[in-house]
Structures are given as structure tokens and as C-alpha cells.
Amino acid sequence: MGGDKTIVAVVGLCVILGMSVAEGYRNYTVGDDFGWSENPKLDYQTWAANYTFSLGDFLIFNTDNNHSVVQTYNSTIYKLCDDADAADNDTIEWSSADPSSTAPHPVSVPVQLRKVGTTYFFSGDYDGEQCRSGQRMMINVTYGQGLPWSPDDSPAPVGAQSGDDAAPETIVPYNFDHPRDIGDDDDENVASNSVVFWPCFAAHLNLLLLFVVGFLFYF
Template sequence: MDQSKVLMVVLFFMVSLNINGRGGVAGYKNYTVGDDLGWFDKLEKPTVNYQKWASSKTFSLGDFLVFNTDNNHTVVQTYNSTIYNLCDDSNALDNDTFQYASPDPSASIVHPVSVAVPLLKVGPTYFFSSDYDGEQCENGQRFSINVTYGQGLPPSLRTPPPGAPGPVGQQSGDDTVPETTVPANFDHPKDISDDGDDESDDGKKKKSMATIIGCSRWVFSWSLILVGLLYTCL
């Protein structure tokens, strides 16, 4: 075989191994809804297009959507397409629709609000703002996504920790600053192996297997390099 062809084959296998073995399984992700535009309707931000924003992304269990908005907007998550299409959650059931932001249209001062919503269920999921009788939803503050299984839920999301913030009720509060549900040190994206629960026997087995696979790839890579060098010298 031509020596240049051998070297090309070796390099191809090395690149393939690096791509497939880099970092193991990808970590969970945060998505800031609307990026720099935040979570508002077209009356405030005429250029928002949340469905277009969502269409370029892949969402999986354990990911978070971060909504940066204010107390004149709501964050409603529903699995009910009828609720979503009507822009009206007044007839929603407790187990299919959740309101995460506490609106107060009568507040004399507008306060910033940030809300982190975990994706906990596979399949279609819908988000919209129900404020002003659905007017904000009708003016573009809405989008739907499809949640894939991905890595599955991390242990930290399978059972909510004690005292964890949850969806707020349908009634809003007063002029006080709404309490954010995003910790100041929010750094959710991580691999399952970063979670404390993975120190169980199953977690240790996974780590041992990952180490074995990593070593095998390393040995195989260097074997290919040595074969290429031998052909070059011959």
C-alpha cells in the first residue's frame, strides 16, 4: 500500500476516535429564551420570534429554559395544546399547566424577573404568556418545543429538593419585587457524572466502564500511529 494512503487512514481513525470519545456524553444545557431580547410580546419587542428561536435547537430532559422578563408578563408551561392555542389557562388542570412567573399588571413599578423552567417530560411542551387576557400570547409571546429523552432526568430533578421553588398560583401579589426562581449562582449545565447520586454502585460502574473505554481508545490510537510509522520506515 502507498505510504501516503496509510498515513491518511491512520489520521482518519485518530480524528474519528477524538470526535466520538471527546468528553463522553454531552452535558445538560441552559437556553435563554429569546437570547438578548428576553421574554416579551411584539408590542414591546417587535422583532421577537420565539418559534423561530426554538426551531434551531434540540431540547432534552434535564435542560432548563431561562426566561428573562418582568412582572408584567407570565411564564406559562402547558402540555395541553388546546390551552396553548386559546392563549387561555383559566380552565387548565393542575397536572397539565403550570404558571411560573407572578404577574402584576397593576404594579406601579416594573421589576425584572428571571425564571428557570426545567424540562421534565418527553414530548410536545408549550410556553406562553397569559397576561392581559391572552393579549401577549396573541402578540407573539408563545412557542412550542418537542422534548427528547436525551440522557434522561438527572437525579437532582427526579425528586424536587426540599424548599425548591415551584410554580406560583394564578393570583399575583402586590407592588413588592417578585421573587426570582433563578439562583444568583445558577450554573445548571453539567453531566450526570457531576451529580452526587452517581457515587452509588451504578455510578461507580459507569465511571469504571468509561475509564476502560477511554483506555481502549488510547491504546488503539497509538497502535494505529505505530503501524503508520512502520509503513513509513519500510
């Protein structure tokens, strides 16, 4: 009888630890090694179709200051490739572009997914020309495990606010003239899209402690 109880306890512990590994928020590098640019080799809608996005996940836009990152929930804004008449509650420009820049510099823009349903992204630079050339995508955000308890639990830094011309603090080396072959750096892609464990670590730790206390009390 005691042996059966031990087996049950071990199985329960394995389930809890398995949950800790399985759950977590993810970071997705948009376009993988090609980044966020006007690239005829990449269809962003096809790229997005390969993934399931959930609340709390981050999209990482590796781009430069000649491209913008606009997020909208408004399908009309998306179809027009123009956020000039967008409302504050449905459209955010996470990173604005500087068309006059003669020396583009690389930036990385993290955007957390915080609303269930359809979300649109595009680059609105050059009066929407980049968007119309294919720098756009529509994704569906599922509930998943819900949002982190607070913004402080988020797995990535916050990008530039709407209307802020300053580059986000996170800067990464990037060169759109010499994109890397996606197949050459699979390990880097795995790291970029890896599971982020910390947002749910505390919850699982509490669950594990409750299990241990119950186990000790039971035996």
C-alpha cells in the same frame, strides 16, 4: 504486543473522556438577549426552531413581573392563550404577572423540561393579549440522556411554583426598552446556552474508575 495494548487502552480512555465532554444538560436563554417579552423583532417559534431540546435541559425566561411564564401540555389552552380552565396535571404557571405594577422589576425564571413530546409556553397576562401578540412558542422535547437521577442533580434553580406571586430568587438586570444587539455579545450567549457538565459527572467518573481498574488488572 504490549504496545498494541497500550494504544487500545489510550483510545478507550479518550473515548470515555470524550463522552464526558459531549454529554450534559443545557441551559437555553429564551429569546437570547431580547428575553421573554412582547418584541416585534423576535419570533419565539423561529427562535425555538434553532435548537434541539431534551429532558433535563432548562429554559431560562428573562422577563419582568408584567409578563407571566405559563407551561402547558394542552394544545387547547395554548390556542386560547388562557389557562383559567387548565387542569393541574397539564399546566403550570411558573411566574405570575402583576398588571397593576407601576414599577416593573426584572426576574429570571428557570423551567426544566421534564416530559418528552410537545410542550407549549406563553404569557397569559392581560387576558391573553401578550400571547396573541406573539409571546408564545411550541417546542418538542426529545429523550436525550433522560432526566437527572434526582431533582438535586438539576443544573439550575427551581422557579416560582404555580400561583406563587413572589418573584423567583434568581434576579437578573434587564431592560426591555434598550435590548442588546444579539451580535454584540456572542460570548454571553455561548455561556447562557453552555453545556452543564455536573449532572453526568459522577456517572462518567465511575466509568473512568472501572476502566482504570480493568486496565490495571489486565496488565
